[in-house]
Amino acid sequence: QQPVQSPQAVILREGEDAVINCSSSKALYxxxxxxxxxxxAPIFLMILLKGGEQKGHDKISASFNEKKQQSSLYLTASQLSYSGTYFCGTLYNNAGNMLTFGGGTRLMVKP
Amino acid sequence: IAGITQAPTSQILAAGRRMTLRCTQDMRHNAMYWYRQDLGLGLRLIHYSNTAGTTGKGEVPDGYSVSRANTDDFPLTLASAVPSQTSVYFCASSEGRGQPQHFGDGTRLSIL
Known part of the structure; x- marks a missing residue:
């Protein structure tokens, strides 16, 4: 079952922050x-494993809330280069190999 | 430069024709994948291979077949193309299950 991403689209000014959410109806690994x-082509940003860990590099970070079956991507002080469509992909167990992708969040950063 | 090479870049094909999309990686990754991307639907997995000699069905496998004779190559075949298979096709690879996936530049396929 496809995870749900929100919002579907967001427009920011350079320097503003954004949060993109990815929610699943099934338990996430x-x-x-x-x-x-x-x-x-899509470019990999980061992986989060269950356990509620938070990761980040540069000004992009993410969290994983196992109880809520949700991950959030945080973009801080956005840059023009952050524009694009962000996809989350969910894995439901550690034996599987099938990432199920959300429908994407289109982010546009304006000067 | 290490990565994934897909061919052709784009193709227009008559319905009913057979077509093979090629994918080659030089990273010695064990796992490889084929996705299709349609507007508003994100990426959907067609087939995957965890290692050379094995393949598995993804979310939307009907009308497609794959083979994995060696580590580097993972071709996708449309036996008899239909217009609903018009899409952008991405090949990807990863070191193993659940690892970061590296994508090729895609093949834009139009079936008329």
């Missing part, structure tokens, strides 16, 4: 985050 620019 891990969540992947990817960013895709128009006409390009």
């Amino acid at each position: 891990s969540v992947h985050w990817y960013r895709q620019k128009h006409g390009e």
Whole structure:
């Protein structure tokens, strides 16, 4: 079952913050985050494993709330280069190999 | 530069024709995947392979077949193309199950 991402789209000014959520109706083992620019391949951002860990690099970080079966991606002080579509991919157990991707969140950062 | 190579970049195909999309990786990754991406639906897994010699069905496998004769190559075949298979197809690979996936640049396929 496809995870639900929200919002579907967001427009920011450079320097503003954004949060993208990924919710599942099934228990999660891990969540992947990817960013895709128009006409390009998706690029891996980070993986979060169950246990409520939080990860980040540069000004992009993410959390994983196992109880809520939800992951959130935080973009701080957004830059023009952050524009693109963000996808979460969910894995439901550690034996599986089938990432189920959400429908994506389109982020546009304006000067 | 290490990565994934997909061919062709784009193709227009008549319905009923057979088509093979090629995917080659040089990272010695064990796992490989084929996705299709349609507007508003994100990425949907067609088939996957955990290691050379094995394949598995994904979320939308009907009308597609794959083979994994060696580590590097993972071709996707449409035996008899139909217009609903018009999509952008991405091949990806990862070191193993649940690991970060590296994507090729995609093949844009139009079935008329």
